[in-house]
Amino acid sequence: MNQNALRAGAGHRSLHARRTTAWRSPVSMADLPVLALGGLLVSTVAYGHAQPTTAGVALSALSLLVTVVVVVFARRQLRADPRAAAFTRMAIGLAIATVLMGFAADALLLCAAWIVSGRLMTGLIGHVGEWAEARSAARRASISFAVGDLALVGGVLLLAVGAGSTGITPIIAAAPTMSDTLLIPAAFLLVIAALARCALPPFSTWLMRSLAAPTPVSALMHAGFVNAGGFLLVRFAPVLEAATEARFMLFAIGIVAALAGSVIMLVRSDVKGSLAASTVAQMGFMLLTVALGAYAAALWHMVAHGLFKAWLFLGSAGTISAGTSSAASPGAKGLPQPLPAVIALATMAAALTLLMMGRGAALLPGGLASAALASALAVGLRAIPRSPLGLLVAAAPIALIALNAAALAVMSAMQANAALPLIPDHAQFGLLSLLLAGWVVQQQVSRGEIALPPAVVARLVHAGNPSA
């Protein structure tokens, strides 16, 4: 009796003793909000408020797949974490909210799910509550999300007024005929909401600072959470198409993010920071694709990049390199000259030919894929003389790019693209040239052939950090 009393007393004093107490009901009070959220999802489906769309299914499938992996992963990873149960709850809640968002037929329901998922992510970023860095990151994310939430609610309300309904289908149907005074601000607000969620400038800081969260949180964040911005804009595509100004803003910010993220990735020496910078670039590319009107390509990018990034984050602890110098990781230092220039020029020549033939619709994704394939082969072809396996190695990127093209074709069959492209084909060629030129410069910087000015390096080194 006395001993029991002592033990109970100790349990109160110690933060960690909570989980050792024998009594544990199957459902705790803290599980109730998650159950309620699940109930909401079920009733949404049951009462016909759910509407499957390609964008929604893609987002939900990505989120569910990554959540399953991350929750199982975290059972071991967070074994010594007193807040492991809270993590699981929030991760499941986040998945439910994402699915709800993906299937919502009503714009208000979508807004609610959007806000809930943002709040859950704020909680996850601040997982290590006693750590100042985590608290400040959560605060930062909270502010960015609040801006995004307000923008989304504002945009949706304007659209609802214009369409006379809060249903997404009526809104989309009314968009082409809606008055510009309602539509243009609404489109801008939707773009701002997407920028905040996708961590594009000027909202990138929240993502760059979120590294104080445990690895499983990062995996959830970079696969499923940030992508919701792309989903939102594809879901409301007709609104965006009716407001060319907003589309151009999205386009411009997308380019900036794609380039800036790539350069920041160059200077980050920590694996998670470099992955976060890469996400900014990838999200920039995704929204840029949305702005161009290539919705199928954007959705496929969303899914594939989400999977890729989750995999890299979860495996980030295994990136200790074996050697004492960078000789141990060939390829990381960039291709030798003149290979990048040759690849870029060849790609542009091929693109130009297509353009002349009047088949320039998919110049950007096609051009980038062939440049990637060519540079992979430039490395992979070395393997062929080494052993019969070399052929397999060299064939791998070809197979993957083919798989990628097939997936894109399937996605295109399910998701229509914008009726009108944002920019003419020759402008798309210009954009491809710009990205390739940036890539050639990046390769040269990696090889030390071009030195960035110290002032630029200094800005990049501190990108996204509290004192920057």
Next chain:
Amino acid sequence: MTVATGTLAKTLSSTLGFHAEREQLSALASIAAQTVAPLWPLNSAIAVNPLSGFEDQAFEDALPEAAALFGARTSLSLAEWRKLMAEGRIDYVPLRKAVVESLGGLDEAFAPLGPDLNAYNLLVARLTEMDADDAAPVRHPLPPAMAVLARWLAAFFDRNAALRLPGRERGLYACLCDVLQHDPALLRLTDATGANWLAHAPADPLDMLLFAARRDAVAQDRRLPWLRALVAALPGWAAHLRWRAEHAGPEARLGAPATMLDLMALVALLQGVVRAGPRVVPEAAGPEAVEAALMAHFGLSADDVAQWPQASRDTLKAVASRTIGELGLIFQQAAEATFLGALAPQLEGASARLTAPQSQLRPEAQAVFCIDVRSEPLRRALEAQGRFETLGYAGFFGLPIAINPACAAPTRNQLPVLLSPSHVVPERAAVGREAEAGAVLARHAAIDDAQAMLNSTKGGATGFATAEAAGPVAAVAMLARTLAPRLTDTLRKRLLGERGQALVPVASNDHGPVHDHGEGIPLDQQIAYARGMFALTGLARTARLVALVGHGGCTTNNAFAASLDCGACGGHPGGPNARLMASILNTPAVRQGLAAQGIALPDDTWFIAAQHDTTRDVVEVFDRQLVPPSHAGDLARLDKAFVQAGARSRAERAAQLERTADDLLTGAAHWGEVRPEWGLSGNAAFIIAPRALTRDLNLGGNAFLHSYDWKQDADGSALTSIMTAPMIVAQWINCQYLFSTIDNAVFGAGDKTTQNVIGGFGVVQGSGGDLCTGLPRQSLFRDDGTPYHTPRRLAVIVEAPLQRVQDIVLRHDAVGRLVENGWINLVVIDPWKHRAHHWVRGEWAAKPC
């Protein structure tokens, strides 16, 4: 401002004795550089004592001084100690003795202060009864200027940097001085004056230090502590720098020279540019508050105490002013005494029994294991399987080698960091497995090529397409590694083959030593190394089959994987050394050489090599194809014993991990696992004695066991080797675990889940900051947060004549320093009287056990 700096420079140069002062500062700086221990890159993680720079002081003085310098706590919290006591890891009697000793003896402890009250009561109340706060160590954020500098240091030292810092080849100080002038983050922290400091920093780091010393008016006699504080501003990066300067090969420094002087100068520069406020240290309850609480605890009023004699009031004050660190040390001493008190009498008894005639039956087989604490459970389990004899020897088997791998990887050192490699041995296909070796190499090269393709395309514009192309593969890989980790691991090994089996380091080929590139080991050296094993372990009669068992961990997606491998092999698996030693010992010429030196091995003795997987407790036997048919039966019996012993040992370890044995196998293959095994947690003793002394004991995986027979070591040279090399390494390990447990945020690497691999060689917490040293939290603490590792100094127990041990302690400063300053507890068991003696500050004290 230019004028101001100009004037200052003029004053500097005009001062008399400028050069002398500069010289002196330079000398002090090289002393201050020793403040931190070198930090090895994680791919070859080596355990070191984070307080190695303080070993010339007594342990109890060094700890508070170092803790103050690094901002660490000096002890577990009292609440944590009480939990350990409640678990039975500290007995009441040793605690009572430690308390009495700390009070200065029985008279002082039990002299009545007032009615029914003495100093002993007071101190015990503080230790075990009064309320104590249970605050976990916290991560202190770096001052903003140091956070900025830390980011630059990471960029400078990055091994895989895509972008080399401009001016990197000019050295750390020159390079960073340049970029810091343009650093917007730093300029925002300072004003125009600070910016001017940056712009006009002296070009030489020593001049910068001199400048800063005068700027801060640091008196001559305060300069060493001042310099040490500069080093301690970023202890992790400083420790990396120390490794780089003293232990890394020249290729690691190539193109980016850096010295500790550079770092000190940069810290001094930034401290001048950004004046940080004094660090706010949360004040622990002052002695007055503790005194009041003590009085309240015993129901004393101020009037009661006022009537006490002065001496009693002083005692009360003295007990009240004991710091948490001092109280924790009492608990620690009690924990050490509890352990020794249980162990020493059993060893004394075993020593007495040893004098009885021993069985002369030849063992079925012998196995020589690494001294690592994780060998002990397996050795015990193996011995239970039949007439098997085990020995303990340093896991590199005495071979001071570096291995030049068959693939493109760089040469790696397979020996303790105390030594430098005498031979570079090439890795070749194992005899009879040439085809397999070729295939394995080709497959691994293919994987490297695939990785290189990913690396070359994942950045920049091609990265967008790469992410899309790799996404589906990533999804499959992710699902497989998460939902079927063991199957995935098996498939991976099946498909890729294991490098460690088909490839083996070789000392010589059929035509004598391998002479290309001066690689290989000459025959006379081979004989000397072989002889060393017999001399140090006292192995005299060999069985028909002798297994040399190295060890390595088995874990995936773990930045600290190398910390589970063999420290004696430079943080790598020990299998290659075992294989090389076995092949040396099976060489007829070596056998002849040994016989000529008086070590005649029976002709029917065959040596095989094996590797103990410490995570799964599986023993992998190498080079079976070379075993003569006559020994096939012996090997089959040993194999069976290894399997059964492994299962037994695994079950034992699973209980310690509070998991099932099967779950250990899953954990070894699971990429989310943060604690695949306990590693060397729990280590408490280093026993230098024949195995017969410890054979009947269950040491619970807490003891390093080095075989040693004092009767075969007339001149004490073997004991000297053991006490000056493996024992020192064991002490480093012990201190790493000790301090990483005491303050995991400062001396350890913190929580694994928020770690971020940086530069390819280390980890930081979150988005940056100081480089982490020591071990992660999950390696030392249980899931519920209580320490699994008990902070205890290493008990070194030797069975040898007192005089012989004493001579070694007195003659070898490296040993004497540790013993005299209380960094280890040295206990010697007198082989004639079978009594344990404890070396206490220069004298042998019969250990009252």
